[in-house]
Amino acid sequence: MTDSYLDGNALAGPLGEIFTVDITVARSRCAGCGQTGPVAALRVYAQAPGLVARCAGCDEVVLRVVRDPAGAWLDLRGSFSLRIPLPSAE
Numbered sequence: 001m002t003d004s005y006l007d008g009n010a011l012a013g014p015l016g017e018i019f020t021v022d023i024t025v026a027r028s029r030c031a032g033c034g035q036t037g038p039v040a041a042l043r044v045y046a047q048a049p050g051l052v053a054r055c056a057g058c059d060e061v062v063l064r065v066v067r068d069p070a071g072a073w074l075d076l077r078g079s080f081s082l083r084i085p086l087p088s089a090e
Helices: 008-016
Strands: 027-030 036-038 043-045 051-054 061-068 071-075 079-083
Touching: 008 043, 008 051, 008 061, 027 061
Parallel strands: none
Antiparallel strands: 027 036, 027 079, 043 051, 051 061, 061 071
């Protein structure tokens, strides 16, 4: 049985509803193995209720996004940090 996953770019739409910046270019650090990389490099599984993003290095869950009619749930407990690039203020 092979895993069927999307890359982290699948998170652009759902996270775009929450954040005003493109989160797929943010750099996350996996709490499991310490691997650092862009959110777009995570492996996203859409077969669950919501989206589950796993580290490409160790397969640990880095983040989860679930949407319901009243709002969105964002679980980042699998990430040590999330560095979000912001546009410079001019």
